[in-house]
Amino acid sequence: MKKYFIYACLLLVAGCFVSCNNDEDIDTKNSIFGSTEEGVTGFDEWLLSNYIYPYNVQVKYRLDDTETEVTYDLVPADYDRSVALMKIVKHVWMEAYDEIWGIDMTRTYVPKLIQLIGNVAYTESGMILGQAEGGLKVTLFRVNEINVGSISAAQLNEFYFKTMHHEFTHILNQKKAYDPAYDRISESDYVGSSWYQVRLNDALAKGCISPYAMDRATEDFAEMMSIYVTNTAAAWESRLATAGATGRPILEKKFEIVYNYMLDSWGVDLDKLREIVQRRQNEISKLDLSTL
Template identity: 40%
Template sequence: MKKKILALSLLAAVVAGFTSCSKDELSCESVIKSSKTADTEFDKWLHKNFLMPYNIQIQWRYEDNESDMSYYDIPADSAQSVELAHIIKYTCIEAYTEAAGIDFTRRYFPKLFSFLGSFEYENNGNIKLGTAEGGKKIRLLGVNHLDNVKNNREYLDEFYLKTIHHEFVHIVNQTKDYPREFGKITATAYVNDSWSSDAYRDGFEKRGFVSAYSQKEEREDFAEIVSTYIISTPEQWKAILEKAIILDANNNPAKEQPGLTAIEKKLEIAKRYYKEAFKVDLDKVRDLVIERENDVVNGSYNIKKLN
């Protein structure tokens, strides 16, 4: 009871201190400050370029509830966060906007990007590049490594941009599902979590997949074929198809090419799905993405300016 009375007395004293001030006291200003951090020039730029036109929020400051407590996460570097925000805006959001219209981007693009400084490493040796939640949020990891790869388009795709395109496919699929015929093409070839084992890391093209991860399940296969196609130049896509070709004993292309046929059928279904469901031309999206990525890596697009 004494402890309770003491606590109430202290609380009353604190309240009195906030509501009155005598000339004998040093200051009337409360020592308790607002938890809100003052907006930086970057915050103002994000408000103008993401929130206002697209209702998209970039969460670049570290927040516990956006990190995975199973991993050692660190805050994203502010300077590299500026650069990544520019790259996302120019090569992803604005590419889709030009190809499909701003209404498409506003409606379907994820509404929150959360930046974290480090990648997340799993016990099996896999590196987690990013995650999507509920069709609304994408966590992008490894932001503090951006400066090491920003001038190399393939690395930029591998570590950041393909993740965004891949997760965006999942979001679009949640709105309108892709045709069920897609999953029948390689129905017996999905291997779940074994996709990262030695047996499946190579030769996946000949089995009808564009990446090792495609072999996990049908839903990931669809996201991989779309995202891989979007970031591939015609020459890069041709190289993928060539790896799918099976050679006979005389080192000539075999009569039957199940892997090549499967990849081509999957891409045809994906293109038709985007055209019929959303009136989006994937070829146009790809051309714009590649053109804009080239602008970034060759330095013709400024990824540092905030005015």
Template identity: 45%
Template structure:
């Protein structure tokens, strides 16, 4: 009998304790946002086209701590950011999807895609139009230069945006799966680190590089090689080989074959098919609806 009474009393205390605990609300405000986020049409479109399918956050507003404090930067115009977001998806994500399927972009796309209105300039006053950080973030600059005139000029679009997209994505792919270090040894003695900005196109070509920036170091050389190849027409690529001379062209071709092999074996991407897709899509930009977010 005593045991039953004790058990009953214990159950009562437990029940009272449970009720008392459940009645206690949080005494401090939550550290997590509790209000619904109000998103404009562009932000809703970004969720649908970047965040949900690819887990990519697109930042078009300057966010504290997300930009390099060494640069003086201007925020991106929201309308131009929307136009560029449509183009990026069409010419970068969709081009890779077409050639390799959606899983590559889903697994390898930067987790953060940042748009900045102005250019960034180094201490040497060289212009920075894009950066990739740690395999998770790509920043694109000069968004506010996306004028109607620039939109009609493929070479400027390539210079400002297309080349940068593919260059920075190559860095991410290399960070996830390193390329063969033998690549860096092909023109090892001619890398000049930060002094590349003083080199001409002709000098770079003759030494086996597709651009002066490729002379900075091996990883930049690799990214330049792929991004140039997939955004240049066959005639433009042949112009580089012609300008490089016999020796320079031979070195460039040797590097290209290593890039081709890497992309094929590591990512199942045929760079000639990718080039065809990129150039075809680049030729269709004028037909894109850049004013309606669907």
């Protein structure tokens, strides 16, 4: 009896499959699965020529849920603002490194995916301006806040370039380690994930160049590098002066290690790199940020 019951079930299931495969019953006009691909835009072609071919870097400006954190409430990056931002990134960031050490080195070490997001992401520690994953991917948020008609270098540094130089420093550190003596300078002052509760002046007085630098030594090192190259000499000196008699000597000791690391390990003079970055920032107003 059990055997016949199984056979009967198999016949019933087979009948269901036959019914389901009846083309006459399929509503082909209202499939839940998309059947068309997004067309190639002029921006896609520009990215091919300016990022993929020369640097082997992919740029995603369309919102891709496979590349984003599902807990964030994110919106797509605006097309025109994405065009403007990637033109600026190429001129101010990518080509600055090309100029200091050659395009082959840039191509080798830059992250291979840049993702653009329209708005900001929030966590318990505050807003996220940028993210990097394993040296392979950088995500830039707040693209839709860019005023293409009135570009602010200070805003670009805060939203994007400080983050990009910071994360790039991590990549370089992963390839070649810096002097471990750096980690011991402020070892007792790091506060981990509570860094966002620290005010800038308090961080400077402790010998950390920013509140985020008080997270841990590796972040401290990357902050020193990124803030130095994205700020003018006057702005850097202002931070040192604010650090006072206690914080300034610590910052100067740290910077000496950072400077020597970049020069000895990578052949990069940070003073020269800062000069290049500052010059290229000043050239943004002359760039055509819309024509592809």
